[in-house]
Amino acid sequence: MDRRTFLQGLGALPLAAALPGLISGPALAQAAWPTRSATMIVPFPPGGQADLAARPMANALTTILGQTVVVENKGGAGGAIGNSMAAKAAPDGYTMLMTLSSLAVLPEAARLAGRQPSYEMSQLQPIARVLADPTVLAVPASAPWKNVAELVADAKANPGKIQYGSSGLYGTTHVSMAMFTTAAKIDLLHVPYQGGGPSLTALVSGEVQAIASAPGPLKPFLDKVRVLACFGAQRAPAFPNAPTFQELGYKDVEFYIWAGLFLPVGVPQPVQDKLGAAAKAAIESPDVVRILENAGSPPAYMDAAQFSAFVAADSARLVTAVKAIGKVE
Known part of the structure; x- marks a missing residue:
């Protein structure tokens, strides 16, 4: 459904x-x-x-x-x-x-x-x-990155080329992604939408290559997205295999x-x-x-x-x- x-x-x-x-x-x-x-x-x-x-x-x-x-x-x-x-x-x-x-x-x-x-x-x-x-970092299931390290390496090799969507300038998903990109010292191209729903649609359709999202909206699209990491202090129950950013060494990346x-x-x-x-x-x-x-x-x-x-x-x-x-x- x-x-x-x-x-x-x-x-x-x-x-x-x-x-x-x-x-x-x-x-x-x-x-x-x-x-x-x-x-x-x-x-x-x-x-x-x-x-x-x-x-x-x-x-x-x-x-x-x-x-x-x-x-x-x-x-x-x-x-x-x-x-x-x-x-x-x-x-x-x-x-x-x-x-x-x-x-x-x-x-x-x-x-x-x-x-x-x-x-x-x-x-x-x-x-x-x-x-x-907690927010989670999601990419299309077809994306080449299996983990955050691969995404970061690609972003550093191709600054400004990987697009991420958000719910709008300084919306919840923009701030959380900006926390990540600042901590990782990478340059992703920000594409703001008018809400989390449109940005998720853009991810699923391939308009953008990454978004931050609450776990709930991703659930109907589990076959179309891959969750790489969780912004919470603990792993998200809906995505227990996705490590937290703190586990990955990004101590200041935490967002709910x-x-x-x-x-x-x-x-x-x-x-x-x-x-x-x-x-x-x-x-x-x-x-x-x-x-x-x-x-x-x-x-x-x-x-x-x-x-x-x-x-x-x-x-x-x-x-x-x-x-x-x-x-x-």
């Missing part, structure tokens, strides 16, 4: 009728919200990690909250367009954002390029973390793609609490767990307080990495 068919099939996801009971009680009585449908912005095209997290979650939230939660893909500028739309939305709880770790990178990247950021982290409130996967749910700052606390409780029930529901695990990206839930602390720490690390990389075209 291809990934698009898989994602379309999520629309038929059933949830146990008893799920709303998981979030009953005083927290729900504090707010009438929602009384109409809500939008979950995904700042990338269909097919990437944020989209993978958003669709089963939106479907589950629809059942739990009793109002439709519609996923809207607003790709472009490495995620900045959709992130900005969510950050500037009315703080009424009817616009949510399912985004990636590049959320913290993009404002700093804009400043490096001499531009005014289209949004700031301070405009968004973390509600729940859904996924947290997390996906999380946010609201614009200013949403009333009772609404935040109700959505947070609904998100917890959704993430823990057997159907959502099954879908995410089958996609190779098991849930990695954090509540609002835990996720806020995690985002602050991870953002500081990522901003430091972007500043070290510098302006990258």
Whole structure:
């Protein structure tokens, strides 16, 4: 089954009728919200990690909250367009954002390029973390490189000739690949796309020769890609034969793609609490767990307080990495 068919099939996801009971009680009585449908912005095209997290979650939230939660893909500028739309939305709880770790990178990247950021982290409130996967380095199954050493040797012999795709300038997969190329002292040609899905399509079709990706989106294409290494501190369970970059001697090459749910700052606390409780029930529901695990990206839930602390720490690390990389075209 291809990934698009898989994602379309999520629309038929059933949830146990008893799920709303998981979030009953005083927290729900504090707010009438929602009384109409809500939008979950995904700042990338269909097919990437944020989209993978958003669709089963939106479907589950629809059942739990009793109002439709519609996923809207607003790709472009490495995620900045959709992130900005969510950050500037009315703080009424009817616009949510399912985004990636590049959320913290993009404002700093804009400043490096001499531009005014289209949004700031301070405009968004973390509600729940859904996924947290280490990035992996993938090449086409037909590529001549069987390991990272062979890729590096070829890149050094042919600087600027090997193309790699990304989710956009300073997107999650650009920053992780820039970490690798900087550490390996190689020059690869960067080809930015409007999201992880299009960059994966480009890899499978042969437009580019390498990408960084979360494990989940690669799963439908196991016969068409080869994973050479994992950016995490431990090997990815979905690709146990792929060594970590740290195992290969690249001690500073470590990167994770997390996906999380946010609201614009200013949403009333009772609404935040109700959505947070609904998100917890959704993430823990057997159907959502099954879908995410089958996609190779098991849930990695954090509540609002835990996720806020995690985002602050991870953002500081990522901003430091972007500043070290510098302006990258």
